[in-house]
Amino acid sequence: VTGTEPEPQIDLELVRLAQDGDDAAFGELVERNRRAVYRAAYAALGSAADADDVVQDAFVAAYRRLRSFRGDSSFRTWLLSIAWRKAMDRRRSVTRWMRLTVTHDRFAERAADVVERVPASEPSTDERLESAELQRHLRTMIATLPRKLRDVLLLAGSGEHSYEEIGGMLSIPVGTVKWRASEARRVLRKKLTALGYGHD
Amino acid sequence: MDMTDRDVDRAIDRAVRSMMDVEPAADTTRRVLASLGGGERRPIGWTWAAATAVAAILVLAMVLMRAPGPAQQPQIARDRTPESPAIAERSARMPGDVEPAAPPRARATVPRRAPAPEGHAADATANAIPPLAHIKPLVVPAPAARAIEPEAVVIAPLAAIPDLQVEPLPFAPEARD
Numbered sequence: 278v279t280g281t282e283p284e285p286q287i288d289l290e291l292v293r294l295a296q297d298g299d300d301a302a303f304g305e306l307v308e309r310n311r312r313a314v315y316r317a318a319y320a321a322l323g324s325a326a327d328a329d330d331v332v333q334d335a336f337v338a339a340y341r342r343l344r345s346f347r348g349d350s351s352f353r354t355w356l357l358s359i360a361w362r363k364a365m366d367r368r369r370s371v372t373r374w375m376r377l378t379v380t381h382d383r384f385a386e387r388a389a390d391v392v393e394r395v396p397a398s399e400p401s402t403d404e405r406l407e408s409a410e411l412q413r414h415l416r417t418m419i420a421t422l423p424r425k426l427r428d429v430l431l432l433a434g435s436g437e438h439s440y441e442e443i444g445g446m447l448s449i450p451v452g453t454v455k456w457r458a459s460e461a462r463r464v465l466r467k468k469l470t471a472l473g474y475g476h477d
Numbered sequence: 478m479d480m481t482d483r484d485v486d487r488a489i490d491r492a493v494r495s496m497m498d499v500e501p502a503a504d505t506t507r508r509v510l511a512s513l514g515g516g517e518r519r520p521i522g523w524t525w526a527a528a529t530a531v532a533a534i535l536v537l538a539m540v541l542m543r544a545p546g547p548a549q550q551p552q553i554a555r556d557r558t559p560e561s562p563a564i565a566e567r568s569a570r571m572p573g574d575v576e577p578a579a580p581p582r583a584r585a586t587v588p589r590r591a592p593a594p595e596g597h598a599a600d601a602t603a604n605a606i607p608p609l610a611h612i613k614p615l616v617v618p619a620p621a622a623r624a625i626e627p628e629a630v631v632i633a634p635l636a637a638i639p640d641l642q643v644e645p646l647p648f649a650p651e652a653r654d
Contacts, residue, residue: 316497
């Protein structure tokens, strides 16, 4: 089995092989889904190191529960649910909280790095709209959104997860996912307007 | 800066994409497979195991060190026996009875504890309070002797008590039932 596109049938076949003890098939499942799991964990935690740990924990947990997977949902949705629970456990953990209180906010820290890579803009309209300053403001605003809104906005914007998958991950209806994404944008628009961007 | 909603949405999309432009470690699959075989254990597991073991040893050591001595338990029991005069007196007192005035304590003259045994001498010395520099002795004047001269007691004679006059009952006692 080759390819990295999320094809449920291929995943299902690999799951059957892995359930029969084929570790190579499980390795293929890891390879095909590791980016989606990693980005979900990163959206929740904002830390590359924490996301790496969650990826490993999630795949190990999935392997151990593989026999209980009945195929009611896709393997990917099932796996992402496990990963999200692991990420939430880590987000709530006391040790991580203590570590974050003595370091910077991870999203804000990374946001500053990315801003450095945004090319200097000339005063043409399009480039000015996405100037480094605007992007910096946006990153700060996104990092300070309420968690429920930020999670959905980042998951939806990661390019890895559909609304249905996000709903499955967070155990909420798809309608709620869409509302939260829309609400996150509304809050950001309002804040941008207050900063002088956009229009009233 | 004047921006349409569409411009703002585009800017938000771009910000989110750049925030989520992250890739997992290249050796993720290898590490996961190694974990499945038990060949690679993450350090955090060992850390927790070691911390738990150390905590267990400390708790065990504290429990062993704080084991009660043979004299402590009987001491408590003796204080609570009914033979203790204070407790016996409290037990005999009825609710609502007036608390009798406590007798004056003789702290200065009666030692509350027996002298410490030899083994405690070093501790007592270490915890001793340094003496005060100088205290002048109290000077109490000698009491003057006075003769007791009671006044003469005069007892007046009782007045005559008149005879009691009891009126007869209005009905016969056997008619009550």
